[in-house]
Amino acid sequence: MNETANIVDIDEGNAQQLLIDESFNRPVVVDFWAEWCEPCKQLMPMLEKLATEYKGAFLLAKVNADEQQMLAQQLGVKSLPTVMVIKEGQPVDGFSGAQPESAVREVLDKYVPSPQADALLEAEQLLADGDIPSALALYRAAWEESGHAVDMTLSYAAALVTASRFDDAEQVLKEIRLADQDARYEQLVAQIQLGREAAKSPEVAALEAALSAQPDDHGTRVKLAIQLSQTAQYRDALEHLLVVLRADKDFADGEVRKVYLDTLATIGKGDPLAAEYQRKLFSLMY
Template identity: 30%
Template sequence: MTNMPPTGSNLRGAVDLSSLVNRPAAAAPQPAGAGASAGAPTSAATIAVPSLVLDGTDANFGEILELSNTVPVLVDLWAEWCEPCKQLTPVIEKLVLEYAGRFVLAKVDVDSNPQLSQAFQAQSIPTVAAVINGQPVQLFNGALPEAQIREVLERVLELATQQGVTGTAQANTGAPVAAEAVEVPLPPHHQEAYDAIESGDFETARAEYRMALAQNPNDTMAVAGLAQASLLFRLQGKTLDQIRGGAAAAPQDLEAQLLVADLDLSGGHVEDAFDRLLTLFPAQEPAGRNAIRERLLELFEVIGTEDPRVAPTRKRLTALLY
């Protein structure tokens, strides 16, 4: 179970990259004048990279993780024999270049790099993930149309902005990064929500996301943002011992059990959170079942509905409902 309280920086994704982070590796290149401690976000800095498209390996991924403190790193897990990969990878490369340094792409051949394949839980390929400030984010599996991929990348940029990762990467080709690509303005309510999250005011963040949804019910980024802010709001001010102790003392208290599921998911224990809620479901009255169903749907948004663990959980929930 998680040993640390949840924060906005460890919500999405549940890949344990600690073994890769701790592996001895050559120091990643840093921008001139960088004096921040290792692992600290470098905010709006510009960092030099050999290329915006890199080959990620079991051996060099520690360095690539360091880049994610400055700029979001996309991870494309592929194989030579994978036909959908051959359709998807060129599209991602094209988009990364269009964003002019807002992303770095790491291409990972799963056959040659089994540790990375396992770390990112690549149950099928192509699998695309991101790493932001050292934290993994599950994105999608399979080949998607370019328009959908672009939408995913915009969502990644918003999440990166929330976590203070707003720098750019510049390839060592001498080509300047386009100034207009450095800052992508957020919609007003999204910006207000991110500012509120940054200051720990999760209730205001929830209100801003609700206003964004009132203006556009199809705003998928606001749906995900509201789910994340709501989880942080529920856990705010509570310690790990309080949450787990309360649930242990009152096993029939549904709210206490829901809160433990929140804690598990925020610490990356997604399967534990989902299994806890699905196990509780059959014994509940209709109101309790509805509360569990709504919480599961919200947690799906927190980790990303494209996460491979969502589909089987939906299937189990549907079987319990009907």
């Protein structure tokens, strides 16, 4: 296998330099594997991806346990795959068996700052200060930069839930594979369900009932859209407004179009949801 500055293969000739000496400069993550080990084939590509993403914050050292049996014995490897974190010459952490990416990142983040750590701190502060559009823009940028990594997906979805953007949070969570759907994932799914129930005020329920009885009542539909946007259910609100605009572009003397544009402005320029519905409006109008 080819070596890079952050991913190396270990043998007797370089073990001292790369496992011990290098661990005084940065953490060394040692992956013990073998050709016959199927879980190893699942874990190694993930570790390689993380080593690239973390841009040299740690060294990934790969050890073929069949070829380097003495080294594996010296480090107490009893099963494959085994991963160890070596810092300042000593093993400080590790795990055995294939793990979901979220669990691997949890181990790494004890010793290596996440590439998105600073952006997340800023985004969390913006969210706490109530600047939701700016916060979500930072969360999304960090999520994209991470390649939709599991922990970033969960953090971004959690921010969307905090902002009552339940539909968008649900869409983001669809990125997570079944194997990575841990307790935090389940908690967010439950929060989305509870949030949706809590957002259904008596006013919304009454307007939905009235609209169900008279689907062509555009005035009621606009009122419902306004109520939904006030609880950050922007996608549903915009869909209702589009129904009205498709039927009558100038309904209420253009007021519906203004409500639509105001909703986009509230979501925030650059937000994917705003961009999506800006395109839909443009297609409808032109």
